[in-house]
Amino acid sequence: MTNVGIVGGGPEDMIPALYMYNENMIWIGADRGNLYLLNQRIIPNYAVGDFDSITKDEWKKLQTKVKNIKTYPVEKDQTDLELALKRAIDMNPEQIYMFGVTGGRLDHELINIQLLYQLSNLNGQIRGMIIDKKNHIELKRAGVHIVEYDEKYGNLSLIPQTPQIKNLTLKGFYYPLTNATLEFGSTLSTSNRLIGKKGTFSFDEGILLVVRSDDVHE
Incomplete structure (x- = not known):
């Protein structure tokens, strides 16, 4: 079973202990979510985003740790999380978990939840979940x-x-x-x-x- 875990840049204190989900997981960090993965001693398999939310020192750290980094311009039609989700869908996994996408700005949280529609449109081929310390969606x-x-x-x-x-x-x-x-x-x-x-x-x-x-x- 192929599973993909995406970590976004939402409040870090809402992200559960990711080692509980780490078995057979391919990890994608969306922008600052890569640092959250590193903070839990997980090396992202892929990093995507415009990386406008990290400092120069954090960017250097990310470059030394992650082999596959895809950068995008700040002015773009898709959010960093949506880019990460499309990367995950291309892998054709059985399940996609999203962490670090709730608990911050309400507009961000609502649109992140709506990204589940993209997975539901795939006729049940991929199970999509949003998980934080208090909720499973x-x-x-x-x-x-x-x-x-x-x-x-x-x-x-x-x-x-x-x-x-x-x-x-x-x-x-x-x-x-x-x-x-x-x-x-x-x-x-x-x-x-x-x-x-x-x-x-x-x-x-x-x-x-x-x-x-x-x-x-x-």
Whole structure:
């Protein structure tokens, strides 16, 4: 199984311990995300970006550590994270993890989450995930989806991303649903959890953002 991990330049304190995901992982750093990888003693396989967020000394450090660096002009049509994502997609992996893309500026966070649409458009060929210390985020299209219990991310919300979610059914959840219709902006399927080790949710039309959260206060 080929997995790609992308680390962006979001707040470093939101990035989990990456060694937990390091097995068989190809790492791509987006701009300052390369320094975050190095700080966790991981050498990026690829570094991409305009590198406008790092100092001259940090740039020299990066050049001595990373063999494959692709630089882009500051004025460009794509963000550094999107460039990293396209590089990852070209590898045709089974899974893409994105770290360091939440917790900072809200506009950046929202557009980074929307990058999951690019992966969802690939007809399920690549599973895309955004992970930080408190959240695990995926985008799901219509179909039947299995959810396994995760002690770290016990709270689960299904958030509509389209005008309607049709025939949403939840099985194995504390708050079940049967053939429910969710309108955009509905909170009906938020703050749920599994009652066992596994559950399923299915729907016939629409797109859902699946947010699994750690609701334990630090």
